[in-house]
Amino acid sequence: MLAKVIGCSVTGVEGLLVQVEVDLAQGLPSFSTVGLAEGAVREAKDRVRAAIKNAGYSFPQHRITVNLAPAAVKKEGTGYDLPMAMGILAASGLVDGSRLERTAMAGELSLDGSVRPVPGVLPMALAACREGMDRLLVPAGNAAEAAIVRGIDVYPVERLDQAVELLAGRIALAPVLLDPAELFARHRDRYPVDFADIKGQEYAKRAMEIAAAGGHNVLLTGVPGTGKTMMARRLATILPDLTLEEAIETTKVFSSAGLLPEQEPLLVTRPFRAPHHTVSDAGLIGGGQVPRPGEVSLAHNGVLFLDELPEFKKHVLEVLRQPLEDGTVTIARASSSLRFPARFMMVAAMNPCPCGFLGDRIRPCTCTPLQVQRYRSRLSGPLLDRIDMHVEVPPVAVQEMLGQPEGEPSAVIRQRVNQARSRQRQRFAGTAGIHCNAQMSAREVKKFCRLDPASADLLGQSIARLGLSARAYHRILKIALTIADLAGAAMPDQSHVAEAIQYRRLQFDI
Known part of the structure; x- marks a missing residue:
């Protein structure tokens, strides 16, 4: 039979x-x-x-x-x-x-x-x-x-x-009913950390808010103990609320990898992944004999944090270039080709030198210029060029930190980020594959980011003086548009462009 x-x-x-x-x-x-x-x-x-x-x-x-x-x-x-x-x-x-x-x-x-x-x-x-x-x-x-x-x-x-x-038909069994709205209401703010824990570092916190509002990648540079890791781990708490579609996309990846937490049938908070610097390229991007999603896919719709960025193997970092641009990872095998989603925000942190104290006002740096050059050369120019914002995180004195009041909570910052993302959704309505400013191509940048003569002149002079690439030029425009969204402006003005330019200067000191 x-x-x-x-x-x-x-x-x-x-x-x-x-x-x-x-x-x-x-x-x-x-x-x-x-x-x-x-x-x-x-x-x-x-x-x-x-x-x-x-x-x-x-x-x-x-x-x-x-x-x-x-x-x-x-x-x-x-x-x-x-x-x-x-x-x-x-x-x-x-x-x-x-x-x-x-x-x-x-x-x-x-x-x-x-x-x-x-x-x-x-x-x-x-x-x-x-x-x-x-x-x-x-x-x-x-x-x-x-x-x-x-x-x-x-x-x-x-x-x-x-x-x-x-x-x-000999027994009756009721189908399972689940209300996603109830899950969102129950777990949306269930983060173990909060931005209110960070005291001082107003410049860096402003940069993180801009990055969250526009979906921009960030590189944090500073001596040990300045709060780089602390801020990176709290970035997911200020990202815009997940939509049901995004939650299902994220849950699909975790479910396929067998990593969906018990008692959480739907992930309603943004994922945060922080792989160790010894991770392999297959562990980061995905692959294996039976292709499985890697860390970039597990960070889909969330944050991928790479601490001590120069300590990662160079060939592992280079494979990030394609998913950073395309938002997907294609694993090709002789028998088949699989595509994994990988639309994430990358946040990286690094020290200015091998010992970590270059530029510190208290502890002297013990590295030679050659050691510093070798350390920084582990990061290729093309990879750095794909990181939108380069932020220097200065040390904060203990006395100054103790006197600082508690910072803004994540919920307040996330409200402003949600408002900025709402403007971006209206802007990109009907444009397939674009959900935030960071995902714009050169064509969309030309269409949606028009500068007045004064702002265009300021940007042109800065590009010539700093020797920026064409990719950096477009990324500055995207950041300026995000700053305008946070300010409620229709188009970037001169102040927005000036603020955006300062987030690219660090690239040329590395």
């Missing part, structure tokens, strides 16, 4: 429906799986056999062939266990095959018949809804994550026999 069940898979961060075809034929008892099944999928036969027996059903003594279609796509993971078992039971006549139509399912089976959670359920649910499925059976631990998707009924199953009884 032949039975067909709709299973679910994930390729990259996108869901894919897989037809699980089960054939029971006469012959010596055997169990074979075809259709480019990798190790965990081939091992499913032992889990499925034990789960069916321990759930109280008879395992058929036939020649069993399981085909996973489309056969040209590699099949990875343990999510095929449940559809395989259901296909075997349907082919044996224990489940009505007609009730399997327009029903997708995924889940790992334990030997006792219980259904365990699997990664990537949110992309699977989106794919099932897109393909017109009516029902989706998932492990109970993944049900809330899948219920975020509207237009499909999500049923949580804890055991194999429960799934069989549900499809046979």
Whole structure:
């Protein structure tokens, strides 16, 4: 007998429906799986056999062939266990095959018949809804994550026999309902840090607010202990609130990587990723034998923080150039090519020299000029040119810091950032792929950022005096437009351009 069940898979961060075809034929008892099944999928036969027996059903003594279609796509993971078992039971006549139509399912089976959670359920649910499925059976631990998707009924199953009884119509099980608005209201301000913790450093905090308002990349330079890391870790708290679409995009990446936190079916706060400087290029960008999302994709719609930037391997930093420009990462293999989202804000921090105290008023620098030059040459010019804002963070005296009042809380700053982003959404309405000023191309800069004669003359003189590149010229215009958005102005004026220029000067001291 032949039975067909709709299973679910994930390729990259996108869901894919897989037809699980089960054939029971006469012959010596055997169990074979075809259709480019990798190790965990081939091992499913032992889990499925034990789960069916321990759930109280008879395992058929036939020649069993399981085909996973489309056969040209590699099949990875343990999510095929449940559809395989259901296909075997349907082919044996224990489940009505007609009730399997327009029903997708995924889940790992334990030997006792219980259904365990699997990664990537949110992309699977989106794919099932897109393909017109009516029902989706998932492990109970993944049900809330899948219920975020509207237009499909999500049923949580804890055991194999429960799934069989549900499809046979012998038990009633209510689909899981989840209100994303409730999750946003409950968790939106759940950040462990706040900008109010930072005292002093008004210039640097102003730069971080501008960066958050326009989505600009930032390089913080200063001696140790000036608060570079402290500010970077709080940047996510002043970024604009996530929209539901952005939250689903971010959650898809974490779900596919198996990193979605428990009890958080939807990520409603901006991600913050801070990889160590020993990270490999595959760990940062993504890849591996089975391509997985890297840190740049896990920072999608959030912040990627690179502390001690010159300590990263040079070839690792160079692979950042393409995602910084395009907002995506393409992992090409001989058999396939996968694309991962990587639209993030990069914040980097570095010391001015190897010992860290060049320019410090108290502690003398012990580095030779050659050591300083070698240290700074670890960062290539093209990479620095792609960082919008270069901010020097000076040291703050302890006495001055103790006398400072508490700074503005993140919620107040985020309100101003939200207002600036609202102006940008109106500006780019109808322009595909652009959500903030930093994402503008040269064409959009020319269209949306028109300077008056005085401002254009100031910028032209500064470009000539500082020897800036054409890319730096456009980035200054983007920063000036963000400053104008924060001020509520329609177009940048001379003061906005002057402030934007000062965020590019540090590049030429490095």
